[in-house]
Amino acid sequence: MTGRTQAERSDETTGRLVRAARRLFGARGYAPTSIDAVAAAAGVTKGAAYHHFGGKVALFRAAFVRELEEVSAALVRAAGQEHEPMEALRRGCRTFLEHCLDPGFRQIVLLDAPSVLSWETVRAIEHDHLLRVLHDGLRVAVAGGQAADGDLPVRARLVFGALCEGGMLLARSQDPAADLPRLAAEADRFLEALRR
Amino acid sequence: MTGRTQAERSDETTGRLVRAARRLFGARGYAPTSIDAVAAAAGVTKGAAYHHFGGKVALFRAAFVRELEEVSAALVRAAGQEHEPMEALRRGCRTFLEHCLDPGFRQIVLLDAPSVLSWETVRAIEHDHLLRVLHDGLRVAVAGGQAADGDLPVRARLVFGALCEGGMLLARSQDPAADLPRLAAEADRFLEALRR
């Protein structure tokens, strides 16, 4: 494993660490997962983890950011399929709910993140990914006259909160495929409330 | 401190422990708060804590339950003031948002509980307090014809999720008194969606 540049070595190691962190933090949760375990799963030692990350929290944060990047990309992709603003919003919300079926995503993003990172931190990172998308969708709908005006950042947050609860609810279901439509129907009812 | 019955001693000690747990867990968060610190704040030692509670999680759970008991009592009291079902719902939601101004409540109930206790546990306890109240309110409104029918347990959860996010948002505001009406206005918009 020699003859590579420093940057290549770093990227390789940090990549492996973040991937391992997502797997273990996602499967067992933050507290019961030791840094040694993450490092071992990444094929390195604790020293490497502490060299690249400030500590356990920083490593978790990296995993959290990666989760959000993925889901927001999926949201943008799904919403982009629709040209009607309110349809795009519905599609985006449904995509988010489907994404909540991933246990790792739930554990890291919905359960552990608010406790491990401060709420301010979580909010800032979520804003740069999920919330920005949702907020933009709402703004387009308002500008086009499909949705009533109001405090859009607040509205986006409320919708997001409802979706998170919905996601947990959906995951707990023993037949998510069957419950998703029922859940989506209730969620749509709230989105309909925004119609003018 | 002698001449008391065993039940009195137990009640005294557990009461002091739970009060101290609410203070410390609420102020510093779950992880950075040691059991020794809680016991010391309660005027006892770790042995007493482990005698009455199974462990740190069990102690936290007791504090969590206590928080929920208080807020649900406040909700019932506030909603009871109104006789119009939808008005009672609005009043209850607003009371919950006001309750979120308490930092300890936010830290324990909104931030740490889902991570420390399993989501199943949190859901079960919340159901016995907050959710039951909300669900009953919705049922009355539906029965009276003021709200549209649907999947009420799911609907209650979605509303609760939105309220939790709203509560955090409100707490972060530097002027909560001024922002509460704006937030309540957006929340009301979602409640209006339920009107038939």
Place this chain on the structure above:
DNA sequence: GAAGTTACGTACCGCGAGTATGTACGTCAA
């Protein structure tokens, strides 16, 4: 009032986060 139970306090163990230090590899100037 003696035996048994409950309510603690105290001393200890083990695990895991964080740190200090050593070492191999990559980088860059002369």
Place this chain on the structure above:
DNA sequence: TTGACGTACATACTCGCGGTACGTAACTTC
């Protein structure tokens, strides 16, 4: 090319904290 320097780790250690074992004092029961 080679020596000096910086970077990317590994290894060994410390220490705080959750949990446990055990001892003791207070209460209860017969």
